[in-house]
Amino acid sequence: MEDDSRKQFDWQLMEFFIKIIRTVFYGMFWLMFNIFFGLYLGYGDPEVSTPLALGIFYTWLVLSAVGFVYLLWRMWRRKMPPP
Numbered sequence: 001m002e003d004d005s006r007k008q009f010d011w012q013l014m015e016f017f018i019k020i021i022r023t024v025f026y027g028m029f030w031l032m033f034n035i036f037f038g039l040y041l042g043y044g045d046p047e048v049s050t051p052l053a054l055g056i057f058y059t060w061l062v063l064s065a066v067g068f069v070y071l072l073w074r075m076w077r078r079k080m081p082p083p
Contacts, residue, residue, distance in 0.1 A: 012080060019075060030068050034061055 038044030043057035 016080060022075065023072060026068065026071065030064065034064070 034044075038057060038061070042048035043053050044061075046054060049057070
């Protein structure tokens with residue numbers, strides 16, 4: 001009888017880990033995308049970029065951060081049942 005309970009896979013725990021991995025992946029992707037355009041291409045550097053490109057980049061940064069937080073809120077708003 002105990003062997004059956006040990007072999008049973010907890011799909012709710014797997015779903016929780018998938019949420020964690022997706023959160024980390026989306027966060028790293030968002031950061032790398034903005035770092036690439038902001039620092040590597042120079043759109044976020046005031047010494048290299050024009051004022052228009054600087055304004056567009058920082059507007060994009062704020063709007064995408066709001067969208068990223070909304071995405072995370074939508075992903076994590078459903079509560080898991082207690083074990």
